[in-house]
Amino acid sequence: MSLPLMISGLAVRSPRGRILLELPALAAAPGALIGIRGASGAGKTTLLYALAGLLDRAEGSVRWGSTDVLALGSEGRARFRAGNIGMIFQDFMLFEELNAQDNAALTALFRPRAERAALRDRAKARLALLGLAEAEHRVTSFSGGERQRVAIARAMASEAPVLLADEPTASLDRGTADRLIDDLVALVRTQGTTLIAVSHDATLLERMDRVLTIAGGRLVSDEGGICA
Amino acid sequence: MRVIWDSLPGAAQDLALLIALLVPALITGLLVLRGYAPWPLLRGFLGRFRWSALLFVLLIAISTGMGIGLLAQERGLRRGTAQAADKFDLIVAAPGSELTALFASVFLQPSDMGLVSGNAFAEIAGHSEVEIAAPLAFGDSHGAAPVVGTTAEFLRHLSGNRVEGRLWHDHAEAVIGALVPLEIGEGFTPAHGIGDAAEPEAHGGAPDGDEVDHGQTDAHAHSHDHGGALTVVGRMAPTGSPWDRAILIPVEFVWEIHGLANGHAPEREAQIGPPFDAEYFPGTPAVVVRARALWANYALRSEFTRDGETMAFFPGAVLSGLYRVMGDVRQAMSLMALVTQGLVAASVLTGLFILTRLFRRQIALLRALGAPRRFVFATVWVFCAALLLCGALLGLLVGWGAAELLSRVVSARTDIAISALPGWTELHLLAGFVSLSMLLSLLPAAVVLRQPVVDGLRS
Numbered sequence: 001m002s003l004p005l006m007i008s009g010l011a012v013r014s015p016r017g018r019i020l021l022e023l024p025a026l027a028a029a030p031g032a033l034i035g036i037r038g039a040s041g042a043g044k045t046t047l048l049y050a051l052a053g054l055l056d057r058a059e060g061s062v063r064w065g066s067t068d069v070l071a072l073g074s075e076g077r078a079r080f081r082a083g084n085i086g087m088i089f090q091d092f093m094l095f096e097e098l099n100a101q102d103n104a105a106l107t108a109l110f111r112p113r114a115e116r117a118a119l120r121d122r123a124k125a126r127l128a129l130l131g132l133a134e135a136e137h138r139v140t141s142f143s144g145g146e147r148q149r150v151a152i153a154r155a156m157a158s159e160a161p162v163l164l165a166d167e168p169t170a171s172l173d174r175g176t177a178d179r180l181i182d183d184l185v186a187l188v189r190t191q192g193t194t195l196i197a198v199s200h201d202a203t204l205l206e207r208m209d210r211v212l213t214i215a216g217g218r219l220v221s222d223e224g225g226i227c228a
Numbered sequence: 229m230r231v232i233w234d235s236l237p238g239a240a241q242d243l244a245l246l247i248a249l250l251v252p253a254l255i256t257g258l259l260v261l262r263g264y265a266p267w268p269l270l271r272g273f274l275g276r277f278r279w280s281a282l283l284f285v286l287l288i289a290i291s292t293g294m295g296i297g298l299l300a301q302e303r304g305l306r307r308g309t310a311q312a313a314d315k316f317d318l319i320v321a322a323p324g325s326e327l328t329a330l331f332a333s334v335f336l337q338p339s340d341m342g343l344v345s346g347n348a349f350a351e352i353a354g355h356s357e358v359e360i361a362a363p364l365a366f367g368d369s370h371g372a373a374p375v376v377g378t379t380a381e382f383l384r385h386l387s388g389n390r391v392e393g394r395l396w397h398d399h400a401e402a403v404i405g406a407l408v409p410l411e412i413g414e415g416f417t418p419a420h421g422i423g424d425a426a427e428p429e430a431h432g433g434a435p436d437g438d439e440v441d442h443g444q445t446d447a448h449a450h451s452h453d454h455g456g457a458l459t460v461v462g463r464m465a466p467t468g469s470p471w472d473r474a475i476l477i478p479v480e481f482v483w484e485i486h487g488l489a490n491g492h493a494p495e496r497e498a499q500i501g502p503p504f505d506a507e508y509f510p511g512t513p514a515v516v517v518r519a520r521a522l523w524a525n526y527a528l529r530s531e532f533t534r535d536g537e538t539m540a541f542f543p544g545a546v547l548s549g550l551y552r553v554m555g556d557v558r559q560a561m562s563l564m565a566l567v568t569q570g571l572v573a574a575s576v577l578t579g580l581f582i583l584t585r586l587f588r589r590q591i592a593l594l595r596a597l598g599a600p601r602r603f604v605f606a607t608v609w610v611f612c613a614a615l616l617l618c619g620a621l622l623g624l625l626v627g628w629g630a631a632e633l634l635s636r637v638v639s640a641r642t643d644i645a646i647s648a649l650p651g652w653t654e655l656h657l658l659a660g661f662v663s664l665s666m667l668l669s670l671l672p673a674a675v676v677l678r679q680p681v682v683d684g685l686r687s
């Protein structure tokens with residue numbers, strides 16, 4: 001399934017009413033690789049969370065295909081994420097006491113019973129594809145790069161058409177980050193997944209189709225894309 | 229419904245009540261976990277926060293265990309005292325406190341009592357409905373063992389005829405209780421008095437302390453034909469009562485050694501046991517009576533309850549009165565146990581609120597990955613429930629151990645055999661606690677859901 005992105009009139013305010021992010025319009029084609037850069041506090045992660053439907057105080061619309069995630073209730077947004085959005089975080093956010101396989105197949109725990117076995121199989125396959133054969137090992141024994149690969153496998157096990165990544169290489173050394181970028185880009189290209197990655201990593205951003213620059217909560221440049 | 233309930237055996241009623249008390253927990257669990265199996269996450273949370281979890285489990289285990297242990301101990305003590313009094317159908321003593329007479333004759337607690345006269349004893353012993361009328365003579369001891377003068381009939385009755393060796397054939401022979409540290413064939417000299425006040429040399433034994441000025445020294449010359457020494461000829465089987473630590477001797481010996489007539493006319497001085505001659509009967513603080521038929525006990529009690537002369541009472545009835553008082557205490561204890569459980573549940577609940585904040589980030593992650601609220605709710609609830617269940621089960625073991633330990637301590641001090649295993653009451657208390665706390669665990673689970681996902685991810 002492919003999901004084009006269409007944002008219009010997106011505004012996110014702090015509890016005191018200060019504008020954190022304002023994005024009048026943005027569109028992205030399915031399967032695009034989009035990088036988001038900007039200084040700390042510019043609103044990059046806020047945009048990512050708005051795209052995932054994680055914010056309760058967002059105005060406007062964030063439409064993935066025909067679904068406006070901001071119009072959904074919290075349970076509807078969770079359901080939408082479960083089926084359509086995979087997420088990767090800077091510090092991996094794995095369950096340290098579980099093994100790689102259980103972490104990668106985490107979402108199987110709350111998916112419909114009929115889908116669970118297939119999701120576990122896909123998680124195992126993604127781990128293998130990402131070079132992690134030791135799926136039965138607890139992730140505490142893994143390096144940073146290996147942990148992020150487990151997180152990627154988790155994000156992609158559900159075959160979500162959209163992958164949102166928040167600084168996926170920030171906790172990794174250069175060599176590990178480069179290898180991870182290669183694998184990540186290859187994987188999303190193969191599967192036709194839309195990748196939107198917040199990053200300061202120039203190497204990662206170079207591999208993106210488009211790079212958005214955010215400053216002061218506003219989109220200030222859109223290299224390689226259409227900025228309205 | 230009531231008729232059906234009443235027709236059920238006691239164990240079935242207890243089991244039904246236990247199940248009924250656990251039903252809320254089971255229903256809650258089934259409803260909360262329906263369709264989900266968050267066991268890997270439970271394992272993950274328990275592993276990650278193992279020390280906090282362990283502390284919680286121990287807190288719950290100790291508090292529930294103490295409640296269980298105390299309740300079981302109280303019941304064990306009640307049963308033990310009732311069992312100890314089982315062989316004492318009716319006691320006739322000089323008028324005074326029934327409780328004092330009960331403690332002296334059944335539990336061998338030293339006390340000052342008046343004496344039943346020879347005529348009164350003769351009347352009791354000669355009654356057509358009386359099978360056994362055994363005088364008891366207290367006041368002497370050997371080491372920690374009280375020496376009690378009585379008759380062979382009573383000894384047979386008390387021991388259920390289970391005596392290793394033989395009964396006494398001579399005034400200077402003794403049969404010891406199961407726990408007395410003497411051997412058959414060993415000799416000893418009883419001391420006058422009990423405990424710290426005992427005078428070892430008063431009856432001709434070797435002095436082991438200060439010189440004693442005993443008022444009856446001259447009278448003791450009467451007992452010099454056997455030198456005040458006794459030989460152990462038999463050992464009673466355990467009775468589970470303080471009599472296990474007692475030394476039983478012919479009552480005649482006790483009277484003789486105190487310089488009194490020995491209950492028989494001079495021409496029959498060598499006789500042991502009944503019948504006693506009222507004229508030479510020095511008096512006895514208590515007479516243990518066994519009637520030929522159960523109903524006769526009531527008639528005997530009525531007949532021998534006489535102002536200024538004798539009082540007759542059923543030890544069981546006196547104990548029942550005591551239990552009624554203890555029953556109030558027990559109710560207070562049960563109430564305290566419940567209040568304690570409530571306080572523990574409240575503390576645990578507070579702790580769980582705090583603990584659930586520890587995995588706020590993991591919960592936010594689950595929500596970010598698309599987990600439904602009910603799944604997150606189930607995960608938090610099952611974590612809380614697992615801690616509470618483990619604590620409650622461990623509490624049962626702690627209660628068991630506490631009851632066992634207390635039983636040993638109380639048994640060692642009173643010689644009353646106490647078996648204080650947790651029973652249905654304790655299981656019911658525990659089941660109630662489990663159900664209540666499982667319901668209370670819904671609260672932290674619900675509160676976790678109110679936390680904003682983004683705040684959790686950024687925490």
